[in-house]
Amino acid sequence: MKYISTRGGVEALSSAQAIKKGIADNGGLFVPDHIPLLTDALFDKLVPMTYAERAAEILSLFLDDYDKTALLSDCVKAYESGAFTGGAAPTVKLADNKYLLELFHGPTCAFKDMALQIMPRLLSRALKMTGEKKTAYILVATSGDTGKAALEGYRDVEGVRIKVFYPVDGVSDIQKLQMSTQDGANVSVQAIEGNFDDAQNGVKNIFSDVKLNNELHEKGYILTSANSINWGRLAPQIVYYISSYADLYKQGEIKLGEKISFCVPTGNFGNIFAGYLAYRMGLPVKRFICASNKNNILTDFLNTGVYDRNREFYQTVSPSMDILISSNLERLLYFVAGPKKTAGYMKQLAETGRYGIADNELKEIQSIFTGGYTDEDKTLETIKTTFKDTGALIDTHTAVAYRQAEKYVYETGEKVVTVSTASPYKFAADVLKALGKKRTTSRGALSPLYDLSSYTGTEIPAPLARLEGKAVRFSGAINKADMPASLFD
Ligand SMILES: *Cc1c(COP(=O)(O)O)cnc(C)c1O
Numbered sequence: 001m002k003y004i005s006t007r008g009g010v011e012a013l014s015s016a017q018a019i020k021k022g023i024a025d026n027g028g029l030f031v032p033d034h035i036p037l038l039t040d041a042l043f044d045k046l047v048p049m050t051y052a053e054r055a056a057e058i059l060s061l062f063l064d065d066y067d068k069t070a071l072l073s074d075c076v077k078a079y080e081s082g083a084f085t086g087g088a089a090p091t092v093k094l095a096d097n098k099y100l101l102e103l104f105h106g107p108t109c110a111f112k113d114m115a116l117q118i119m120p121r122l123l124s125r126a127l128k129m130t131g132e133k134k135t136a137y138i139l140v141a142t143s144g145d146t147g148k149a150a151l152e153g154y155r156d157v158e159g160v161r162i163k164v165f166y167p168v169d170g171v172s173d174i175q176k177l178q179m180s181t182q183d184g185a186n187v188s189v190q191a192i193e194g195n196f197d198d199a200q201n202g203v204k205n206i207f208s209d210v211k212l213n214n215e216l217h218e219k220g221y222i223l224t225s226a227n228s229i230n231w232g233r234l235a236p237q238i239v240y241y242i243s244s245y246a247d248l249y250k251q252g253e254i255k256l257g258e259k260i261s262f263c264v265p266t267g268n269f270g271n272i273f274a275g276y277l278a279y280r281m282g283l284p285v286k287r288f289i290c291a292s293n294k295n296n297i298l299t300d301f302l303n304t305g306v307y308d309r310n311r312e313f314y315q316t317v318s319p320s321m322d323i324l325i326s327s328n329l330e331r332l333l334y335f336v337a338g339p340k341k342t343a344g345y346m347k348q349l350a351e352t353g354r355y356g357i358a359d360n361e362l363k364e365i366q367s368i369f370t371g372g373y374t375d376e377d378k379t380l381e382t383i384k385t386t387f388k389d390t391g392a393l394i395d396t397h398t399a400v401a402y403r404q405a406e407k408y409v410y411e412t413g414e415k416v417v418t419v420s421t422a423s424p425y426k427f428a429a430d431v432l433k434a435l436g437k438k439r440t441t442s443r444g445a446l447s448p449l450y451d452l453s454s455y456t457g458t459e460i461p462a463p464l465a466r467l468e469g470k471a472v473r474f475s476g477a478i479n480k481a482d483m484p485a486s487l488f489d
Pocket residue numbers: 110111112145228265266267268269270271272320321397421422
């Protein structure tokens with residue numbers, strides 16, 4: 001299996017090389033040069049397996065330069081060994097034809113753990129496989145969720161050091177607490193004065209600073225990023241779509257070969273695109289429902305074929321989906337339009353903020369994707385009605401999708417799995433508001449969690465409960481100009 005750029009042109013790489021490199025030299029994203037098949041024999045083999053075993057089987061098809069025994073050992077460490085309490089990716093039934101694929105049982109209580117628990121291990125092996133002697137220095141600018149998930153994934157991984165920058169007033173109290181108390185000998189967290197763009201631009205400047213890079217080289221480091229366009233983050237997400245189907249079959253909810261639909265709360269288009277790859281492998285999927293919040297640029301694109309980022313940006317109660325550039329959409333364009341046209345669309349996007357695809361390309365996309373969006377009021381209302389009707393407490397991101405899934409099930413009578421991307425406790429203040437409850441306890445950043453627990457009779461997830469009383473390791477904010485110097489701390 002070789003990896004090529006969505007924009008064509010560059011040399012084909014092995015998966016280890018692609019994972020180490022992150023992004024192709026021409027700005028394109030890495031995609032596999034062919035798609036392996038999910039044969040009946042392979043599916044039969046997956047059904048009785050654990051999640052970690054399924055992951056190793058599926059990953060080995062895409063990462064065929066990796067030793068399969070090593071992959072299995074990495075998957076067991078990533079998805080078992082207590083990291084995922086309640087199972088890595090259980091599918092639960094909420095009502096007739098309505099299911100939730102729960103991806104939030106990892107160490108940071110959000111679905112990014114599904115990729116970031118395994119990706120560092122893949123990178124660590126990639127460094128060895130490519131003969132890299134230097135330590136990979138991972139830099140992350142975060143508005144909250146990604147930073148914490150990356151810290152948990154990379155902590156104490158061999159051959160890697162990680163530093164996360166966050167805007168001092170741009171993350172929630174609980175996110176700040178999660179990051180500032182982070183364990184691990186190879187981690188560091190730095191608040192900076194300014195907003196998320198300042199943090200992100202600061203990191204971008206570090207990457208393009210030749211003198212600084214040379215200095216880091218001399219000290220034995222190469223800079224890398226952990227962002228969601230890396231193939232090492234995307235590949236692990238293919239697994240849970242296939243695993244969910246296997247579980248539904250095992251539970252007797254579906255017949256072999258029966259087509260089901262997935263509804264995915266979408267921002268950067270990574271999660272849902274991984275589902276598309278599972279479908280291209282042969283998973284029986286009827287539709288992917290791409291659910292957006294008020295930032296409904298993808299809904300418009302899926303309806304009209306025009307992607308236009310020249311629009312207002314909204315801050316919503318589902319902040320991890322507040323995105324105007326869905327980077328991974330480029331990978332879908334590659335599969336329907338080919339590298340040449342994809343390169344053209346991306347050029348237009350960079351120059352004018354807008355592109356429109358051809359009719360036949362739009363038709364092909366619409367044959368499997370449907371777009372829909374949920375506004376702020378409906379999102380909160382869905383949390384309340386779902387809790388009342390099914391007893392399931394869902395977070396704001398999941399609610400955006402669940403609303404669209406309900407609509408689809410109502411119209412078609414077909415089965416839909418909604419991908420649940422965060423624990424309600426991660427967004428406890430808004431979930432409480434949705435339920436119509438006031439905050440009553442005063443226990444600092446954790447107050448809304450205690451309120452939510454006592455009101456709903458559900459338990460605070462252990463990784464969040466453990467934050468109580470945990471010592472702060474990283475404090476104080478620095479000026480953006482001091483970010484480069486802080487790398488040597
Ligand atoms: C990142 C994230 C999403 C969006 O996933 P994409 O792969 O970027 O589309 C949805 N929900 C939560 C909770 C997230 O953290």
